[in-house]
Amino acid sequence: MNICVFLSAADLDERYTAPAREFAGLLGKAGHTLVWGGSDTGLMKVVADGVQEAGGRLVGVSVDFLAAKARANADEMTVTEDLAERKALLLAKSDAIVVMVGGTGTLDEATEILELKKHARHTKPVVVLNTAGFYDGLKTQFQRMEDEGFLPRPLAELAFFAEDGATALAYLEGEIAAR
Known part of the structure; x- marks a missing residue:
């Protein structure tokens, strides 16, 4: 399965890196492919290393203005002209999506996918x-959107x-098995 993961390229503490490393190991051991933003920095690097x-x-799938941070030894790397093209290609190359901890870029990707x-x-x-509990507030907001008819x-x-x-x-x- 090709699993797209949206996540931060920031360096984060063990509260986030340890679970990310564990999840990455599970993906790799199960023979899955990581489809990600391509960066070799921060949490993106932790997950890519683990997989x-x-x-x-x-x-x-990197983007032109971040191409200098792209992982050199990825099995496949595409560099897009802009973020819109990057998001479309990430979705096209994946069978499933996981939203991990991140900032505004991750939130942008997640809300577009939803x-x-x-x-x-x-x-x-x-x-x-x-x-x-990083997304507790987001879950509450989404539940309010549902409850109030949005x-x-x-x-x-x-x-x-x-x-x-x-x-x-x-x-x-x-x-995926049920499909």
Whole structure:
């Protein structure tokens, strides 16, 4: 399975890197391919290292203004002209999406993927990996959107919130197997 992971390129503490490393190891050991933003920095590097060390493949999609930070030894690397093209290519190359901890770029990617799913522009499973409760507030906001009529589909049809990597991967594998 090609699993797109949206996540931070920032250097973060063990509260986030340890669970990310564990999740990456699970992906690699299961023989999955990581499809990611291609950066060889921060949490993106931690996950790419973990997947590669465990035997998984790396498919990166960088963007022109960040190409200098792209991972040199990825199995495949594409550099796009802009962020819109990058997001489209990340989605096209993946079977499933995982949203890990991140900043505004990660949030932008996540909300676009959910908006596209809301409008049936894709049917790929989406997991929000809620490491250390990072996305508790977002989950509350999404639930309010559903409760107050802003979402035409239930939140549960758009995304699955997982508290750990093993649960996230089990959900994705189950969803893909059911298709």
